[in-house]
Amino acid sequence: EAGVAQSPRYKIIEKRQSVAFWCNPISGHATLYWYQQILGQGPKLLIQFQNNGVVDDSQLPKDRFSAERLKGVDSTLKIQPAKLEDSAVYLCASSFPGYNEQFFGPGTRLTVL
Amino acid sequence: AQSVAQPEDQVNVAEGNPLTVKCTYSVSGNPYLFWYVQYPNRGLQFLLKYITGDNLVKGSYGFEAEFNKSQTSFHLKKPSALVSDSALYFCAVSYPGAGSYQLTFGKGTKLSVIP
Numbered sequence: 001e002a003g004v005a006q007s008p009r010y011k012i013i014e015k016r017q018s019v020a021f022w023c024n025p026i027s028g029h030a031t032l033y034w035y036q037q038i039l040g041q042g043p044k045l046l047i048q049f050q051n052n053g054v055v056d057d058s059q060l061p062k063d064r065f066s067a068e069r070l071k072g073v074d075s076t077l078k079i080q081p082a083k084l085e086d087s088a089v090y091l092c093a094s095s096f097p098g099y100n101e102q103f104f105g106p107g108t109r110l111t112v113l
Numbered sequence: 114a115q116s117v118a119q120p121e122d123q124v125n126v127a128e129g130n131p132l133t134v135k136c137t138y139s140v141s142g143n144p145y146l147f148w149y150v151q152y153p154n155r156g157l158q159f160l161l162k163y164i165t166g167d168n169l170v171k172g173s174y175g176f177e178a179e180f181n182k183s184q185t186s187f188h189l190k191k192p193s194a195l196v197s198d199s200a201l202y203f204c205a206v207s208y209p210g211a212g213s214y215q216l217t218f219g220k221g222t223k224l225s226v227i228p
Contacts, residue, residue: 004156006156009154031214033215040220040221041220041221042117042203042205042218042219042220042221043157043203043216043218044218045215045216045217048215056215091156091157093157095214098214099214100145100162100164100207100214101147101159101162102159102214102216103159104149104156104157104158105156106154106155106156107155107156109154
């Protein structure tokens with residue numbers, strides 16, 4: 001069974017530029033999560049999708065971050081414009097709806113200079 | 114609000130010795146508790162979980178964890194550490210009452226197993 005796929009694996013940008021991350025969940029997993037993991041901290045939930053609907057985006061900085069899952073499968077997380085403090089690993093996870101175990105992708109490491 | 118504390122930033126243990134990585138939680142109701150491991154440049158891998166039932170939970174790679182409701186703890190243990198166990202370990206809690214199984218993570222504990 002293929003795992004959660006994410007791309008790119010690494011990205012370096014300058015502040016005020018924009019960037020997008022892509023996630024393809026495990027087949028059949030209707031629930032998708034995006035996490036931000038800052039160095040030295042645990043992952044923090046940014047947004048949760050159920051199919052193509054948003055369940056919770058209360059911790060997403062909506063002035064600069066956006067996410068979509070138009071067809072209920074792949075998802076894209078965008079940052080525009082990026083700030084230095086956005087440097088982090090962005091993790092995507094997926095699960096069956098109502099299932100308590102999440103499966104994580106390898107993450108995208110973003111460096112903002 | 115639910116929270117997780119991992120009081121140790123780093124744990125060092127000699128190969129072959131038992132290891133313990135500590136975790137305490139704060140959540141109302143009956144929590145779901147998890148341990149994940151993260152190797153360098155890799156995503157988080159699931160180790161084990163406590164939902165209900167036996168307080169001693171066995172998971173992957175010989176790890177186990179003990180749920181202690183009175184002490185609100187869920188410490189990760191292994192009887193004999195391997196060098197390959199060296200990694201970053203995260204404890205997480207989910208409160209099913211929210212209906213969405215969102216995970217709240219601790220800050221992580223770096224485990225170093227010394228040959």
